[in-house]
Amino acid sequence: xxxxxxxxxxxxxxxxxxxxxxxxxxxxxxxxxxxxxxxxxxxxxxxxxxxxxxxxxxxxxxxxxxxxxxxxxxxxxxxxxxxxxxxxxxxxxxxxxxxxxxxxxxxxxxxxxxxxxxxxxxxxxxxxxxxxxxxxxxxxxxxxxxxxxxxxxxxxxxxxxxxxxxxxxxxxxxxxxxxxxxxxxxxxxxxxxxxxxxxxxxxxxxxxxxxxxxxxxxxxxxxxxxxxxxxxxxxxxxxxxxxxxxxxxxxxxxxxxxxxxxxxxxxxxxxxxxxxxxxxxxxxxxxxxxxxxxxxxxxxxxxxxxxxxxxxxxxxxxxxxxxxxxxxxxxxxxxxxxxxxxxxxxxxxx
Amino acid sequence: xxxxxxxxxxxxxxxxxxxxxxxxxxxxxxxxxxxxxxxxxxxxxxxxxxxxxxxxxxxxxxxxxxxxxxxx
Amino acid sequence: xxxxxxxxxxxxxxxxxxxxxxxxxxxxxxxxxxxxxxxxxxxxxxxxxxxxxxxxxxxxxxxxxxxxxxxxxxxxxxxxxxxxxxxxxxxxxxxxxxxxxxxxxxxxxxxxxxxxxxxxxxxxxxxxxxxxxxxxxxxxxxxxxxxxxxxxxxxxxxxxxxxxxxxxxxxxxxxxxxxxxxxxxxxxxxxxxxxxxxxxxxxxxxxxxxxxxxxxxxxxxxxxxxxxxxxxxxxxxxxxxxxxxxxxxxx
Numbered sequence: 001x002x003x004x005x006x007x008x009x010x011x012x013x014x015x016x017x018x019x020x021x022x023x024x025x026x027x028x029x030x031x032x033x034x035x036x037x038x039x040x041x042x043x044x045x046x047x048x049x050x051x052x053x054x055x056x057x058x059x060x061x062x063x064x065x066x067x068x069x070x071x072x073x074x075x076x077x078x079x080x081x082x083x084x085x086x087x088x089x090x091x092x093x094x095x096x097x098x099x100x101x102x103x104x105x106x107x108x109x110x111x112x113x114x115x116x117x118x119x120x121x122x123x124x125x126x127x128x129x130x131x132x133x134x135x136x137x138x139x140x141x142x143x144x145x146x147x148x149x150x151x152x153x154x155x156x157x158x159x160x161x162x163x164x165x166x167x168x169x170x171x172x173x174x175x176x177x178x179x180x181x182x183x184x185x186x187x188x189x190x191x192x193x194x195x196x197x198x199x200x201x202x203x204x205x206x207x208x209x210x211x212x213x214x215x216x217x218x219x220x221x222x223x224x225x226x227x228x229x230x231x232x233x234x235x236x237x238x239x240x241x242x243x244x245x246x247x248x249x250x251x252x253x254x255x256x257x258x259x260x261x262x263x264x265x266x267x268x269x270x271x272x273x274x275x276x277x278x279x280x281x282x283x284x285x286x287x288x289x290x291x292x293x294x295x296x297x298x299x300x301x302x303x304x305x306x307x308x309x310x311x312x313x314x315x316x317x318x319x320x321x322x323x324x325x326x327x328x329x330x331x332x333x334x335x336x337x338x339x340x341x342x343x344x345x346x347x348x349x350x
Numbered sequence: 351x352x353x354x355x356x357x358x359x360x361x362x363x364x365x366x367x368x369x370x371x372x373x374x375x376x377x378x379x380x381x382x383x384x385x386x387x388x389x390x391x392x393x394x395x396x397x398x399x400x401x402x403x404x405x406x407x408x409x410x411x412x413x414x415x416x417x418x419x420x421x422x
Numbered sequence: 423x424x425x426x427x428x429x430x431x432x433x434x435x436x437x438x439x440x441x442x443x444x445x446x447x448x449x450x451x452x453x454x455x456x457x458x459x460x461x462x463x464x465x466x467x468x469x470x471x472x473x474x475x476x477x478x479x480x481x482x483x484x485x486x487x488x489x490x491x492x493x494x495x496x497x498x499x500x501x502x503x504x505x506x507x508x509x510x511x512x513x514x515x516x517x518x519x520x521x522x523x524x525x526x527x528x529x530x531x532x533x534x535x536x537x538x539x540x541x542x543x544x545x546x547x548x549x550x551x552x553x554x555x556x557x558x559x560x561x562x563x564x565x566x567x568x569x570x571x572x573x574x575x576x577x578x579x580x581x582x583x584x585x586x587x588x589x590x591x592x593x594x595x596x597x598x599x600x601x602x603x604x605x606x607x608x609x610x611x612x613x614x615x616x617x618x619x620x621x622x623x624x625x626x627x628x629x630x631x632x633x634x635x636x637x638x639x640x641x642x643x644x645x646x647x648x649x650x651x652x653x654x655x656x657x658x659x660x661x662x663x664x665x666x667x668x669x670x671x672x673x
Contacts, residue, residue: 024507024510024511026507050510050511052506052510054503054536055532055533055535055536056532056533058500058503058532058533059500059502059503059506059532059533059536060503062496062497062500062503062504062507062533063503063504063506063507063510064507065496065500065503065504065507066476066494066496066503066504066505066506066507066508066509066510066511067507067508067510067511068507069494069504069507069508070507070508070511070512070515071511071512072511074507074511088497089497089500092495092497096495196474196492196493196494196508196512196515197492197512197515198471198472198473198474198491198492198512198514198515199470199471199473199490199491199492200471200472201471204486204489204490204491204492204493205492205493206486206487206492206493206494206495207493207494207495208477208486208493208494208495209495210483210484210495212484353430353433361444363448363449363450364449365449365450365643365650366450366649366650366651367450367650367651367654369651370651370654371609371610386444388449401433402433403433403434404610406433406434407434407455407458407610407613407614408455408607408610408613409454409455409458410445410447410449410450410451410452410453410454410455410458411444411445411447411454412436412440412442412454412458414434415432415434415435415436416432416433416434417430417431417432417433418430418431418432418433419428419429419430420428420429420430420431
């Protein structure tokens with residue numbers, strides 16, 4: 001079935017999770033991601049799966065923890081303040097090395113903020129909002145098609161590395177309707193000998209992060225995790241370089257802001273200005289090498305975010321001559337404007 | 351002799367709960383110390399043991415097993 | 423072996439479901455007793471190969487090291503949510519959420535109430551020893567009135583921090599739980615009753631009947647500053663009058 005259909009971002013993500021074999025969803029309502037639980041509550045029973053509306057975000061992420069420990073493909077979704085509440089669980093999931101998919105359809109903050117799309121949770125997602133020395137994979141879709149495709153990928157990555165994979169979208173992407181071709185299941189199978197399925201014919205399995213005594217050294221666990229993170233950093237960086245080869249001016253963005261940047265690049269090119277776009281598909285691992293290549297010839301690098309500057313730190317850490325890096329962002333649920341991006345790029349030429 | 355408690359003295363933490371629970375008062379604490387540095391549970395009169403199992407059941411540390419001899 | 427020794431059988435032997443190792447618990451700690459009771463029940467019902475213990479945060483955080491079956495850590499108070507996830511994925515597994523008083527009635531009240539309210543087909547063993555043991559003896563939600571703890575140096579004042587919460591009574595307002603009982607391990611007779619209650623709780627789960635809640639009034643000799651037998655007596659004399667023993671529901 002390669003037919004194009006029209007779906008909302010949040011619903012495409014839900015259907016893609018089911019295509020990926022996810023049969024368990026636990027979540028708590030919060031705008032602007034409510035289409036995800038609504039969709040899952042309708043679809044999962046049809047597929048013999050379980051949808052459960054939890055009593056809190058804390059409960060939801062810990063149900064995910066339990067379901068993952070039992071060996072299932074499992075997902076939860078929320079939006080910024082709800083994701084803050086899930087940080088405790090995400091830290092335990094990292095420590096216990098459990099695979100799961102967590103969707104953050106970001107809204108404005110801090111605090112209750114507002115319900116409009118935002119990119120204010122980049123730090124929280126890529127630096128780890130919970131306690132301890134850990135990382136999680138962060139995928140940043142920019143279209144409804146990618147909301148679906150990256151969700152299927154997320155489940156495979158989660159199982160392959162026994163890690164939480166965050167899908168970092170925003171309120172605009174969640175709500176927008178676009179045509180997409182639903183992805184196909186990858187068919188990858190992951191053995192889970194560590195899962196809690198009952199100690200029949202084997203020694204008891206333990207799922208835990210606690211390392212109290214020297215024989216179960218915490219540093220040993222930290223080093224095992226670090227090896228894993230290094231492997232992911234080497235293998236799983238994803239990005240898109242759009243008209244970057246000859247670009248004098250490079251825009252760097254992800255998600256909704258990258259859509260606006262693409263439009264600006266196209267219009268600037270029509271005016272004869274060599275602009276290009278470097279778009280993150282993974283925010284962690286950050287595609288530093290690809291960005292170094294894409295930005296090699298650029299006179300100026302403009303980082304565009306729906307925040308007052310978070311990803312820019314990774315951009316500055318990645319490129320040669322970071323003094324080339326400039327910033328334009330809108331916050332509080334406001335969108336960057338194409339005209340303003342163009343105005344700034346043109347100003348560099350003077 | 352009906353049976354008796356088998357006491358793994360090395361594991362005993364010396365809580366004395368078995369002393370109080372024994373209905374025929376044959377559990378006591380040793381004069382010497384085990385490797386954990388505590389006086390451990392001992393049975394002072396196995397002849398009187400009724401094999402009720404109370405000492406074993408109340409023991410928090412799985413120190414005591416109780417055996418019963420087969421009638422012969 | 424002496425030649426004259428008669429054949430014998432074990433009246434009490436180590437349950438297969440219990441690991442043969444010295445626990446980290448203090449002398450006389452009630453956790454050790456309840457761990458054994460649970461292991462005995464798991465053996466007697468023949469479900470060791472299906473059982474999963476969900477450990478709380480508190481002194482019994484390492485319970486999975488003492489149980490000879492699968493085990494899962496939960497963050498503080500979230501054992502019922504973790505148990506829910508485990509059970510929903512594998513309904514045939516036997517899931518036991520083992521929780522202390524801080525875990526179940528303070529930081530995890532929400533999870534405890536809602537798992538019970540959903541009627542999750544799990545068994546909760548709630549250890550009420552009126553104090554936070556692992557962190558060094560602070561006030562628990564179940565600390566008795568006037569009881570002195572590390573954070574109530576003048577005694578618990580109900581006009582300031584409320585009265586001790588009664589877990590069984592609280593859950594007994596909900597429709598879905600099938601079994602609610604409060605027991606204690608302060609003496610031999612009550613210890614046997616506790617085992618019976620735990621057995622009923624696991625049996626209910628095997629039969630798919632739903633949520634069972636067994637509260638065990640237990641001891642913390644170290645943080646109460648008492649000898650183990652004195653602590654047992656304190657349960658009987660001080661806790662039992664406020665937390666009445668008995669069955670609240672058996673559907």
